[in-house]
Amino acid sequence: RPPQGGGRPPSIAPPGVRHIIAVASGKGGVGKSTTAANLALALAGRGLRVGVFDADIYGPSMPRMLGLAGRRPEVEGDRIQPLENHGLRIMSIGFMVNEEDPVVWRGPMVMGALEQLLRDVDWGELDVMVVDMPPGTGDTQLTMSQRVSLAGAVIVSTPQDIALLDARKGLAMFRHVNVPVMGIVENMSYYVCPNCGHREEVFAHGGARRAAEELGCPFLGDVPLDIRIRETSDAGTPIVAAEPDSPHAAAYRSIAERI
Ligand code: ADP
Numbered sequence: 001r002p003p004q005g006g007g008r009p010p011s012i013a014p015p016g017v018r019h020i021i022a023v024a025s026g027k028g029g030v031g032k033s034t035t036a037a038n039l040a041l042a043l044a045g046r047g048l049r050v051g052v053f054d055a056d057i058y059g060p061s062m063p064r065m066l067g068l069a070g071r072r073p074e075v076e077g078d079r080i081q082p083l084e085n086h087g088l089r090i091m092s093i094g095f096m097v098n099e100e101d102p103v104v105w106r107g108p109m110v111m112g113a114l115e116q117l118l119r120d121v122d123w124g125e126l127d128v129m130v131v132d133m134p135p136g137t138g139d140t141q142l143t144m145s146q147r148v149s150l151a152g153a154v155i156v157s158t159p160q161d162i163a164l165l166d167a168r169k170g171l172a173m174f175r176h177v178n179v180p181v182m183g184i185v186e187n188m189s190y191y192v193c194p195n196c197g198h199r200e201e202v203f204a205h206g207g208a209r210r211a212a213e214e215l216g217c218p219f220l221g222d223v224p225l226d227i228r229i230r231e232t233s234d235a236g237t238p239i240v241a242a243e244p245d246s247p248h249a250a251a252y253r254s255i256a257e258r259i
Contacts, residue, residue, distance in 0.1 A: 012115050012147045014123040017051065019151040021130050021182070021259060022144060024174070026166025028135040031187035032156045033061040034233050035223070035252075036132040039154070041240035042249075042256035044087045048127040051082065051089040053117065055144060056134045057110045058103050060094030067236025071095060073121075080121045086241045091121045107139045114143060136166075137173040145177040152182035154220065154259060159186055159207030167208075171215060182259045183218035184208045188225040221255040223248065 013020065023036035033056065044050040054062035063069045067085050073095050074081040082089040093113055097103060105113070123129070131150075134140050144150065153174045157167035162184070174181050186208035191200045202225060212219035223229070232242040240249045 009147050011149060012118045013149055014118055014121070014126075014129070016125040017123055017129045018126065019128045020148055021128060022133050022141075022150050022153040022174075022179070023130060023156060024133040024141065024153050024170050025135050025156045026137075026161055026168070026170045028059065030135075030156055030158045030161050030167075031223070032056075032135065033065060033132050034229060034238065035154070035156045035185055035187060035255075036130050037062065037065045037233065037238045038240045038249075038252040039256050039259070040088055040128075040130040041086060041238055042253045043128050043130070045240065045244075045253065046256070049089075049125060050087070051091070051123055051126045051129040053129055053131045054090070054092030054094060055114055055117075055140055056132050057093050057105070057113060057140065058134060060092045062090055062092040062132060063094040063099070064236065065233045065238060066090055068095070069099060069236070078120060080117070082121055082123060086237065089123065089126065091117050091123075093117065111139060111143050114140060115147075118148065137169055141170075141173060142177065145174065145179050150179045152180040152259070154182050155184045156187050157184055157208050157211075158188045158203050159201075159205055160203040162186075162207045162211040168211065168215070171217065181217045183220035184212045185220045185255055186222040189222035191225045194227075218258065220258045221251060223251050223255075 025032040040050050040052045054060045068083050082091045161167050190205045191202050209219045232239040240252050
């Protein structure tokens with residue numbers, strides 16, 4: 001419903017959730033969901049109560065990434081129970097639709113679904129909710145920025161994406177709606193050949209650090225392109241949980257420490 005009298009629309013933030021962090025990207029395929037899942041696991045590893053809200057309505061990937069594909073949440077009366085895995089409480093529109101079915105909703109239906117998942121899900125008491133946002137700067141971003149008090153946004157970018165301005169637009173949007181940008185993560189930053197150890201800067205590593213400096217926001221760290229990061233996510237246990245002693249898990253933990 002549009003705000004009455006020009007005031008701020010009413011908040012739909014779940015009452016027991018202390019901090020809500022949006023993980024966003026300028027475009028799809030840069031590793032936003034992978035980063036969101038691993039940051040959530042890293043935060044949970046510090047003893048925090050963590051929820052994951054998959055707001056990527058058109059391409060929900062949390063059910064598969066967090067090992068809950070094909071599962072359905074329990075509904076008690078008008079309350080929806082979040083699913084749990086790897087110590088996280090998780091809700092995704094992906095639990096409500098079949099994985100093969102494309103979500104062909106118009107904007108208002110999407111906003112209705114988002115609102116319902118925030119309002120009617122029993123999130124309980126959480127220290128942090130990590131929100132996997134859809135890519136870009138559309139309706140969901142505006143709804144989440146205006147109707148949920150976001151503690152901040154983490155922008156995920158490949159070195160190339162930030163050079164090509166997509167990620168900068170996302171950053172500008174959050175600033176415009178007064179959501180603090182917690183910083184930029186450079187994903188697929190470089191590639192180390194597992195056979196010879198040669199390091200290849202596939203997308204010209206370092207773009208995000210430079211952009212962060214230029215834009216006056218923190219640089220949170222970089223994550224290399226590595227097959228284990230993809231394989232562990234595809235298998236439903238992201239690398240922070242699957243291989244906690246790996247350097248990649250350490251990279252995600254260090255990023256989580258800075259947010
Ligand atoms: P987005 O949410 O931005 O669309 P995803 O997190 O779904 O992107 O990642 C897109 C694909 O790239 C997935 O298959 C994922 O496993 C893979 N991927 C993401 N980050 C990395 C990485 N650092 N190394 C290897 N594969 C990655």
